[in-house]
Amino acid sequence: MNYIFESYSYQELWNIGWLFFIFLITFFYFYVTKKVANRTSKGKAVSFVIGVWVFYVAVGSPLHLIGHNYLFSAHMLEQAIVYFVAPPLILIGLPNQLTKHPFISRLLSRGLLGVLSKPIIASLLFNGLFSLYHYPSLFDYLRLNHLYQSVYHLILTILAFTMWLSILHSKSNYELSELKSLGYIFLNSVLITPVCALIIFSNNVLYTTYINAPQLISFLSIKDDQQLGGIVMKLVQEGVFISIIGILFFRWAKKERKKENVEISNEDAS
Numbered sequence: 001m002n003y004i005f006e007s008y009s010y011q012e013l014w015n016i017g018w019l020f021f022i023f024l025i026t027f028f029y030f031y032v033t034k035k036v037a038n039r040t041s042k043g044k045a046v047s048f049v050i051g052v053w054v055f056y057v058a059v060g061s062p063l064h065l066i067g068h069n070y071l072f073s074a075h076m077l078e079q080a081i082v083y084f085v086a087p088p089l090i091l092i093g094l095p096n097q098l099t100k101h102p103f104i105s106r107l108l109s110r111g112l113l114g115v116l117s118k119p120i121i122a123s124l125l126f127n128g129l130f131s132l133y134h135y136p137s138l139f140d141y142l143r144l145n146h147l148y149q150s151v152y153h154l155i156l157t158i159l160a161f162t163m164w165l166s167i168l169h170s171k172s173n174y175e176l177s178e179l180k181s182l183g184y185i186f187l188n189s190v191l192i193t194p195v196c197a198l199i200i201f202s203n204n205v206l207y208t209t210y211i212n213a214p215q216l217i218s219f220l221s222i223k224d225d226q227q228l229g230g231i232v233m234k235l236v237q238e239g240v241f242i243s244i245i246g247i248l249f250f251r252w253a254k255k256e257r258k259k260e261n262v263e264i265s266n267e268d269a270s
Contacts, residue, residue, distance in 0.1 A: 004066060008062075013061070013065060015061075015064070018059055018060030019056065022052050022056045022060075025052055026048075026049060026052060029048055030045070033045075044092065044093045044094070046093075047090075047092045048089070048090055048092075048093025048094065050089050051086050051092075054085055055082060055086040058077075058078045058079075059078070059082065069213060070216050071216060071217075071220075071229075072225050072228075073220075073225050073226075073228040076230065080236035081236075082160070083160040084160070084237050084240045085240060087163075087164045088240060091161065091165060091168045092168055117165060119184055122163040123163055123184065123191065126159035126188075127191035127192050128191075130192065131191075133152060134195050134198070134199065134206075136206045136207055139207050140207060140208050140209050143209045167185065168244070181248050182248065185241050185245060189241055192234075196230045199226060199227065199229060199230030200231055205222050205223050205226060210226070
């Protein structure tokens with residue numbers, strides 16, 4: 001790994017543009033939540049801040065450079081963070097008053113975003129495009145065309161956020177019940193499995209991009225790195241899904257307690 005830090009400048013390792021964007025979006029978050037929601041809970045604020053900074057680690061730190069040029073496993077970790085770790089944290093951090101604001105509500109219910117916010121459409125599009133991205137010919141082609149690759153990743157990122165919105169935000173336009181959310185999570189877990197299995201169990205090196213890359217870790221062959229990438233993606237995705245199931249369970253338990261309290265109150269009043 002010393003090769004990386006010796007071969008690149010600080011500006012190349014740490015993206016200043018993304019750093020500025022993260023500071024700006026963090027400032028904007030606290031400004032808007034104060035105006036719209038008066039204030040937000042510490043838990044939500046912490047979740048949002050962790051989400052945006054985890055996102056920066058993926059796209060603006062040396063992880064991005066290593067994943068782009070040297071290790072497929074690092075690239076898969078970057079994608080796992082951008083699509084499965086950062087969006088839930090950021091969405092959990094948004095106050096309900098913000099997503100139900102008339103402007104945001106109209107934005108998510110009309111036009112293209114309105115279509116993409118529908119759970120099944122978001123799920124099928126995200127998982128379909130994510131799987132297609134890892135088709136070897138397309139993957140290698142996009143690596144040679146930075147603009148096309150950036151647009152493709154932007155589309156995937158938007159779809160990742162819309163995919164998570166209905167599960168995590170109780171005030172979204174397409175809110176799912178806890179039971180439907182569990183089914184939705186299972187659907188996403190199933191849809192992403194084939195491409196991960198293809199990467200993990202392939203007997204060949206799939207991506208020519210990494211064949212001639214310098215070997216950063218002596219004991220990690222190109223094929224082993226490829227298999228590790230598929231394992232990393234699947235483990236992170238499943239870990240996040242299990243965590244979200246836990247959140248849904250506690251949300252359901254909280255609703256049930258409220259119902260019981262209301263029933264007890266009604267009985268006492270009668």
